[in-house]
Structures are given as C-alpha cells and as structure tokens.
Amino acid sequence: MCLLLGATGVGKTLLLKHRLQLSLRDGVSELGEPPVTLPTVGTNLTDLTLKKQNVTVRELGGCMGPIWPSYYPDCSSVIFMVDSANITQISSSCILLLSVLSAEQLHNASVLVIFNKRDLPCTMSLVEIKSLFRMDDIIASAPQPITTLELSSRSGQGLQEVLDWLDSTLKDQ
Numbered sequence: 338m339c340l341l342l343g344a345t346g347v348g349k350t351l352l353l354k355h356r357l358q359l360s361l362r363d364g365v366s367e368l369g370e371p372p373v374t375l376p377t378v379g380t381n382l383t384d385l386t387l388k389k390q391n392v393t394v395r396e397l398g399g400c401m402g403p404i405w406p407s408y409y410p411d412c413s414s415v416i417f418m419v420d421s422a423n424i425t426q427i428s429s430s431c432i433l434l435l436s437v438l439s440a441e442q443l444h445n446a447s448v449l450v451i452f453n454k455r456d457l458p459c460t461m462s463l464v465e466i467k468s469l470f471r472m473d474d475i476i477a478s479a480p481q482p483i484t485t486l487e488l489s490s491r492s493g494q495g496l497q498e499v500l501d502w503l504d505s506t507l508k509d510q
C-alpha cells in the first residue's frame with residue numbers, strides 16, 4: 338500500500354483519480370483538460386497496474402490529517418504532495434511532512450515528495466522552494482530514503498517520473 342498525503346488542495350485527487358490511472362491506460366500525452374475535483378472527506382483507494390505489478394494507492398484527504406496515522410501500519414511507501422504555487426502553505430506543509438517522516442511506523446517506507454502545480458506562473462523556482470523547506474536538512478536527517486520531483490498534474494509533465502518511482506518501490510520489496 339502506498340499512501341498519498343499532503344495538505345488540502347495540493348492536487349492529490351487529480352493526480353490519483355484522473356492522471357495516474359488515465360496515463361497508464363491511454364499514455365501521458367492523452368490526458369486532456371482536468372475535470373473538477375472536490376475536497377476529499379475520507380479516502381480514495383485506487384489500484385494501479387505498473388508493468389504487470391499492482392500497487393494500491395490510498396489518498397487521505399488533507400482535512401483528515403488528525404487520523405492519517407491510523408493508516409500508517411499497512412504502508413510501504415508514501416507520496417507527499419506540496420502545492421508549490423501556494424507559498425502561504427509551504428510552512429504548514431513542511432511541518433506536516435516532518436510529522437509524517439517522524440512516525441515510527443513509516444521508518445522503513447520509501448518517500449516521494451512531489452512539488453506540484455509547476456505549470457502555474459510566478460511560482461518560485463524549485464531551488465527556492467526546496468531551500469524554504471530546508472529539504473537538504475530533511476533528507477539528511479530522515480530515516481527514510483527520500484526522492485523529490487516536480488510535477489504538473491494539470492499538464493501531465495513529470496507524471497512518468499512518478500510512475501517510474503512507484504515501479505522502483507515495488508522492485509525493492
């Protein structure tokens with residue numbers, strides 16, 4: 338089980354329900370305009386078939402933060418999403434990420450941090466965002482292996498890298 342976590346509105350549902358599944362079926366270039374999504378009150382469960390291996394991804398809505406830990410026991414990998422265009426949410430996202438990384442039950446999980454919404458104009462560069470996040474310090478001190486990626490769930494740019502990461506976590510198991 339892979340958990341898809343992140344503050345509300347960062348783009349988890351768009352990625353899981355309308356991008357990962359579709360791109361596996363039709364290819365990354367055939368995505369089209371994104372449909373409207375609603376805030377997830379609860380969880381979204383999706384099975385993905387990657388190069389003949391299956392992985393179940395569970396999105397936990399941002400508003401479910403207080404009960405995220407009850408889903409940690411079955412989890413072998415974590416995708417943590419950040420809205421890199423929402424500068425006011427950066428510090429709270431950073432605190433959320435630190436609390437996820439410090440959870441004992443997730444110490445053996447592989448972690449992917451996605452900086453989403455890279456299509457929006459006037460966003461900071463990835464270098465600036467990572468420095469606000471103190472990403473290098475986080476990677477150096479966390480017990481988990483952490484990978485970072487840039488993504489636009491809207492355009493699909495970066496989706497293939499997310500699929501490749503998911504595939505690599507399955508091979509490691």
Ligand SMILES: Nc1nc2c(ncn2[C@@H]2O[C@H](COP(=O)(O)OP(=O)(O)OP(=O)(O)O)[C@@H](O)[C@H]2O)c(=O)[nH]1
Nearest residue numbers: 345346347348349350351374376377399454490491
């Ligand atoms: N421009 C742009 N908008 C995006 C992108 N990803 C998601 N969005 C938009 O952001 C809004 C929130 O997306 P959701 O997928 O519902 O967010 P969520 O993380 O599932 O939110 P919760 O379920 O409340 O935790 C929607 O209007 C999406 O279309 C992106 O890469 N670029």
Ligand SMILES: [Mg+2]
Nearest residue numbers: 349350376377
């Ligand atoms: Mg959602």
